[in-house]
Amino acid sequence: MENIEVIKSKRKTISLQINSDGSIVLKAPIYVSDTEVNEFIKQKSGWIEKHLQKIQERKDKMSNINPLTMDEIYDLADKAMKIIPKRTAHYAPLIGVDYGRITIRNQKSRWGSCSGRGNLNFNCLLMLMPSDVIDYVVVHELCHRKEMNHSKKFWLEVEKILPDYKKQLSWLKEHGDEIMMRMIG
Numbered sequence: 001m002e003n004i005e006v007i008k009s010k011r012k013t014i015s016l017q018i019n020s021d022g023s024i025v026l027k028a029p030i031y032v033s034d035t036e037v038n039e040f041i042k043q044k045s046g047w048i049e050k051h052l053q054k055i056q057e058r059k060d061k062m063s064n065i066n067p068l069t070m071d072e073i074y075d076l077a078d079k080a081m082k083i084i085p086k087r088t089a090h091y092a093p094l095i096g097v098d099y100g101r102i103t104i105r106n107q108k109s110r111w112g113s114c115s116g117r118g119n120l121n122f123n124c125l126l127m128l129m130p131s132d133v134i135d136y137v138v139v140h141e142l143c144h145r146k147e148m149n150h151s152k153k154f155w156l157e158v159e160k161i162l163p164d165y166k167k168q169l170s171w172l173k174e175h176g177d178e179i180m181m182r183m184i185g
Contacts, residue, residue: 004025010029015027026040061181068183088138095142102121128182
């Protein structure tokens with residue numbers, strides 16, 4: 001394996017960490033021999049390669065991403081302020097919940113959130129997604145008004161409103177990073 005930084009300390013287990021820059025850190029108890037360290041690395045070589053490949057794919061994707069300008073972000077936020085409150089008002093009675101304030105943000109890591117007081121936050125980048133995915137995020141956050149977690153009960157609430165929600169969730173997992181990266185640029 002490439003350069004792996006080995007840190008020995010008063011810990012009880014061996015662990016591997018791959019950082020977003022592709023650097024690898026192995027942490028091990030002081031008493032573990034170099035032979036054991038090398039054996040552990042050999043056993044984990046497939047896992048290491050898989051994760052290094054994912055990091056490289058992410059870097060490759062990012063090199064092809066055009067970051068959004070501030071004007072584009074403002075336009076997306078304006079559009080979101082016209083669309084998301086309407087979608088929220090449509091779904092809230094179907095779910096049987098109320099909500100507080102709706103805020104549109106330009107976040108780098110979340111599509112939406114729901115506070116304990118019922119205030120909802122949505123990412124302006126949702127405007128770059130298909131309307132059924134926007135609806136999924138709205139329903140997801142509104143369902144947190146009933147269940148403030150991601151338990152089985154929570155997902156059953158989502159499914160009552162959007163029986164095919166897994167399709168939208170899958171779309172988000174497949175394309176969400178590309179969209180989110182446009183904010184980071």
